[in-house]
Amino acid sequence: MTDECKPVLNTGLRGVTVASTRISDVNGKEGKLIYRGYLVKDLAEKACFEEVIFLLLFEKMPNSKELESFKKQIASERMLPSRLIDALKTRPADSLPMDILQAGVSMLAHHDPDTRIDGSRDASLRMGIKLIAKLPVLLAAWERIRKGKEPVAPSLELGQAANFLYMISGSVPDDELTGFFDACLTLHAEHSFNASTFSARGVASTRAHMYASIAAAIGSLSGALHGGANTRVMMMLKKIGSIDAIEDYINNELETGGKIMGLGHAVYQIDDPRALILAPMSKKMGERAGETKWYEISKALEQKAKAAFKKHKNMDIFVNVDFYSASLYYSMGIDMDMFTPLFAISRIAGWTAHVIEEQFADAAHKPMLYRPASDYIGDYCGPDECTLSPIEERG
Numbered sequence: 001m002t003d004e005c006k007p008v009l010n011t012g013l014r015g016v017t018v019a020s021t022r023i024s025d026v027n028g029k030e031g032k033l034i035y036r037g038y039l040v041k042d043l044a045e046k047a048c049f050e051e052v053i054f055l056l057l058f059e060k061m062p063n064s065k066e067l068e069s070f071k072k073q074i075a076s077e078r079m080l081p082s083r084l085i086d087a088l089k090t091r092p093a094d095s096l097p098m099d100i101l102q103a104g105v106s107m108l109a110h111h112d113p114d115t116r117i118d119g120s121r122d123a124s125l126r127m128g129i130k131l132i133a134k135l136p137v138l139l140a141a142w143e144r145i146r147k148g149k150e151p152v153a154p155s156l157e158l159g160q161a162a163n164f165l166y167m168i169s170g171s172v173p174d175d176e177l178t179g180f181f182d183a184c185l186t187l188h189a190e191h192s193f194n195a196s197t198f199s200a201r202g203v204a205s206t207r208a209h210m211y212a213s214i215a216a217a218i219g220s221l222s223g224a225l226h227g228g229a230n231t232r233v234m235m236m237l238k239k240i241g242s243i244d245a246i247e248d249y250i251n252n253e254l255e256t257g258g259k260i261m262g263l264g265h266a267v268y269q270i271d272d273p274r275a276l277i278l279a280p281m282s283k284k285m286g287e288r289a290g291e292t293k294w295y296e297i298s299k300a301l302e303q304k305a306k307a308a309f310k311k312h313k314n315m316d317i318f319v320n321v322d323f324y325s326a327s328l329y330y331s332m333g334i335d336m337d338m339f340t341p342l343f344a345i346s347r348i349a350g351w352t353a354h355v356i357e358e359q360f361a362d363a364a365h366k367p368m369l370y371r372p373a374s375d376y377i378g379d380y381c382g383p384d385e386c387t388l389s390p391i392e393e394r395g
């Protein structure tokens with residue numbers, strides 16, 4: 001077969017089902033996202049993030065007693081080893097927070113005896129809960145250390161959302177701010193076999209432990225085409241700067257083959273249901289901060305980009321989760337390079353559930369070690385293998 005006749009195999013596994021999952025479903029046609037049977041929209045409106053974590057890990061919504069005890073369990077696991085804080089203080093202040101998180105997760109493994117227990121579901125669950133508790137504390141500690149401040153010790157009383165905002169600022173946030181951030185955590189918590197979750201599952205499929213799997217997921221989430229897009233959306237909004245400059249920006253990107261960050265999705269063929277919830281939240285948070293400019297530029301950019309894609313590329317384009325979270329976090333006063341780490345301290349809930357499912361699903365649904373095939377383009381020496389000549393004879 002000549003090269004021209006060869007089928008294109010760079011499919012990114014789009015539409016290929018690689019395993020079953022009970023954790024979530026992304027319906028790309030209808031724009032519906034379901035966590036273990038519940039619509040994400042309902043969860044964001046009516047449940048707190050800890051209820052969602054419980055649902056993802058234990059396959060049911062908790063009752064009040066279960067929730068209280070689960071919240072206490074998470075709070076009791078928040079403290080970081082002092083040697084880890086000392087290590088953070090040795091890192092260059094301009095290290096990327098996602099790199100700090102990835103390295104921090106690997107360092108946390110050194111302190112956890114559960115990593116030494118091979119193959120136990122209980123140990124895996126314990127490691128997952130420890131990571132859910134510690135990841136935001138690690139991030140908040142870094143946010144302060146890089147600015148020359150001492151970390152704030154985590155609270156035993158506050159929930160995940162309020163405690164994180166408390167640890168970065170040193171003051172307890174009001175209920176409105178906590179509520180907004182809590183909903184953001186719920187909206188980002190899980191999304192089936194996205195790139196970072198698939199990375200975690202790929203590592204877990206080798207029976208490596210929870211920390212190894214989560215470190216891989218964090219690396220994957222950091223990329224610009226995945227979770228890293230939210231930071232780039234804000235950079236783009238700042239570069240555009242005003243509604244008047246939007247059209248030129250879009251035309252330039254489309255003409256030069258660039259990407260408009262926060263648009264497009266590998267699964268959704270309609271606006272991302274999370275973006276539909278985040279857009280009005282961004283507007284409200286802008287009003288609260290006394291600056292709606294970034295929301296307004298986002299809204300106008302969405303409309304103009306949709307029209308431009310139709311005109312220039314004859315295709316429909318849709319907003320994804322990263323599009324409005326950017327202006328929302330910015331209005332909350334969060335630094336731009338912290339947006340993707342915020343994604344990580346939420347998605348840790350989904351990742352841990354997936355690692356456990358990958359390793360401990362019942363026999364009928366147990367996934368196999370991932371090992372896809374590849375198409376070797378072996379045209380180095382024509383149709384035959386290359387002759388290995390001694391080093392002194394090589395050109």
Ligand SMILES: CC(=O)SCCNC(=O)CCNC(=O)[C@H](O)C(C)(C)COP(=O)(O)OP(=O)(O)OC[C@H]1O[C@@H](n2cnc3c(N)ncnc32)[C@H](O)[C@@H]1OP(=O)(O)O
Binds near residue numbers: 263
């Ligand atoms: C949490 C998340 O991970 S959500 C995604 C976050 N990522 C982003 O926002 C980055 C920008 N978006 C993108 O790069 C893409 O939309 C992806 C990678 C997310 C998904 O895209 P895919 O399903 O792989 O589609 P693909 O990249 O093949 O795009 C199809 C066409 O639409 C174009 N397209 C898709 N998204 C965009 C975009 N944001 N800007 C410009 N063009 C785009 C592609 O260039 C391609 O055009 P072509 O056929 O002329 O080459």
Ligand SMILES: O=C([O-])CC(=O)C(=O)O
Binds near residue numbers: 266267320321
């Ligand atoms: O599912 C995907 O490909 C990306 C995404 O939206 C997510 O991980 O939240």
